[in-house]
Amino acid sequence: MTTALMRRGWLLLMLLLAPVALAAIDTYEFETEEQRQRFYQVSGELRCPKCQNQNIADSDAPIATDLRREVHRMLMEGKDNREIIDFMVERYGDFVRYKPALSPATVVLWFGPAAMLLGGFIILIVMLRRRQRALREAAAHPLSKDEQQRLQSLLEREEDS
Amino acid sequence: MRRSWVIIPLLLFLGLTALFLKTLSDKKTQQDLAVDPSALPSALIGKPVPFFELPSLDDPEQLISPDDLKGEVALINVWATWCPTCRAEHAYFNKLVERGVTIYGVNYKDESEAARRWLAELGNPYRLNIEDPQGSLGINLGVYGAPETFLIDAEGVIHYKYIGAVDDRVWNNELGPRYQALIDQEAQ
Numbered sequence: 448m449t450t451a452l453m454r455r456g457w458l459l460l461m462l463l464l465a466p467v468a469l470a471a472i473d474t475y476e477f478e479t480e481e482q483r484q485r486f487y488q489v490s491g492e493l494r495c496p497k498c499q500n501q502n503i504a505d506s507d508a509p510i511a512t513d514l515r516r517e518v519h520r521m522l523m524e525g526k527d528n529r530e531i532i533d534f535m536v537e538r539y540g541d542f543v544r545y546k547p548a549l550s551p552a553t554v555v556l557w558f559g560p561a562a563m564l565l566g567g568f569i570i571l572i573v574m575l576r577r578r579q580r581a582l583r584e585a586a587a588h589p590l591s592k593d594e595q596q597r598l599q600s601l602l603e604r605e606e607d608s
Numbered sequence: 609m610r611r612s613w614v615i616i617p618l619l620l621f622l623g624l625t626a627l628f629l630k631t632l633s634d635k636k637t638q639q640d641l642a643v644d645p646s647a648l649p650s651a652l653i654g655k656p657v658p659f660f661e662l663p664s665l666d667d668p669e670q671l672i673s674p675d676d677l678k679g680e681v682a683l684i685n686v687w688a689t690w691c692p693t694c695r696a697e698h699a700y701f702n703k704l705v706e707r708g709v710t711i712y713g714v715n716y717k718d719e720s721e722a723a724r725r726w727l728a729e730l731g732n733p734y735r736l737n738i739e740d741p742q743g744s745l746g747i748n749l750g751v752y753g754a755p756e757t758f759l760i761d762a763e764g765v766i767h768y769k770y771i772g773a774v775d776d777r778v779w780n781n782e783l784g785p786r787y788q789a790l791i792d793q794e795a796q
Contacts, residue, residue, distance in 0.1 A: 496752035499646055509717070510752045513743050538750040540651035570613075 473512065475519045482522050489528050490518050493535055494543050502545060650758070650769035651750055657684070657764045658748035665715050665723055665737035672738050677764050681790040682710035683783070684758040685734070685774075686746065688718040689726045691754040697773040701733040704779070709787070713737040716746050716754050759783060761790050 477483040490504035497508040503515055514535065521531045535543045547553045590598065631637055652658070657674040664670040677684070685701060687694040701711055713734035715723045720739060727737075740746055749758070750769075759768040768786050770778060 496648055496750075510743075513747060517747060536651065538651055538747060539752070540648060540750070542648050 473515065475515075478523075485528060486519060486522055489522075489531050490515050492532065492545050493518070494545050496539050496543060499542075647771045648752075650766065652766045653768065655766055657758075657760060657766060658745070660738070660740075660745045660748065662745060663739045665713070665720060665727075665739045668720070668739070672736055674764050676736060677712055677760065679762055680710045681759075681761055681787060681794060682712055682735075683787075684712045684714060684749075684760060686714045686716045686749070686751050686754050686756045686758075688716045688754050689722045690718065693773045694755045695730070697755055697775065698730050698733075700773075700775055700779070702731045704774075705733040710735055714745060714749075714751075715739050716751065717741060717743045757783065759786055759790070762794055 475486065477486065487504065491502050493503045493514065495501050495503045495506040495508055495511040495514070497510045498506050501511070503511040503518070517534070518531055521534065526534075532544065536548075541547060547556060549557055657677060659674060661671050661673050664672050683704075687698075705711060711733050713736070715737055717740065720741070723737075723739075727734075738745065743751070749756075753771070755771075755773060757770045757774055758766050759770075760766055767790060768783070770782055772778070774783060
């Protein structure tokens with residue numbers, strides 16, 4: 448009795464989960480494993496122009512299906528990844544690249560974060576060095592008697608006020 | 609002051625803020641956003657209509673190629689019977705034809721029978737209708753949905769693409785002025 452109930456429970460759960468697994472599936476034949484890998488790689492790098500926050504590998508939009516078919520066709524024709532991506536950019540613009548090409552317009556995009564990180568480190572190092580130098584100088588030149596007295600009086604005046 | 613550099617990040621931040629604000633309040637940006645923020649500009653602006661050789665919808669024996677679209681400033685409308693927005697804009701194309709605008713159709717990933725029935729029922733504003741059942745011309749044109757409407761000059765060079773239904777507002781603001789500019793250019 449309980450096992451039958453459990454089995455039903457499992458069945459229900461699986462039915463509920465089934466639609467999740469319905470992401471874009473089509474059957475393509477490849478001659479080599481390398482072609483299959485490249486197919487996944489390229490279609491993962493191309494953004495679907497219709498559903499703009501998905502790549503064409505994940506998207507169910509008709510245009511994504513068509514573009515996957517084109518990717519497959521070009522792969523089987525022996526085109527390399529770059530040629531396939533160029534083909535798409537020629538038709539759909541730079542937008543379809545999830546990895547933007549390195550061009551004067553995208554230099555900041557590519558190197559900006561690294562440059563800022565580097566800049567931060569440089570500033571940090573300069574600050575630390577200055578502080579260390581100041582400490583070293585202070586150690587090398589202890590205050591004279593006069594200076595000690597002046598410091599003392601300054602501190603006292605501070606406390607009074 | 610030795611510490612004056614600490615305000616550099618603040619200045620950078622303010623500079624970026626100013627740049628973003630300026631871009632956001634820019635008239636051009638607002639127009640683009642008002643139309644459709646997800647619409648992509650065509651990558652084919654300034655390029656000729658890509659090569660194709662596809663049957664005519666009206667007469668499947670007849671093959672159409674880009675040369676058949678030359679000679680006049682014209683619109684190329686990508687449409688299909690499965691596309692509700694295409695039905696919505698269809699009447700407007702009938703009106704545009706009456707005003708003397710040349711329109712070519714690309715019947716995109718459709719069934720020819722259904723398409724012919726639709727034209728018989730709603731009227732046929734298209735001078736020629738290219739059958740593109742596989743969407744191959746669509747891909748070469750950078751089409752990613754229907755309807756899309758291209759503006760071409762007499763040499764078949766693409767000047768503009770509008771994504772979505774063409775109506776009075778779109779014609780008056782987007783397509784019409786560009787169309788007229790091309791006509792004026794040809795007249796010179």
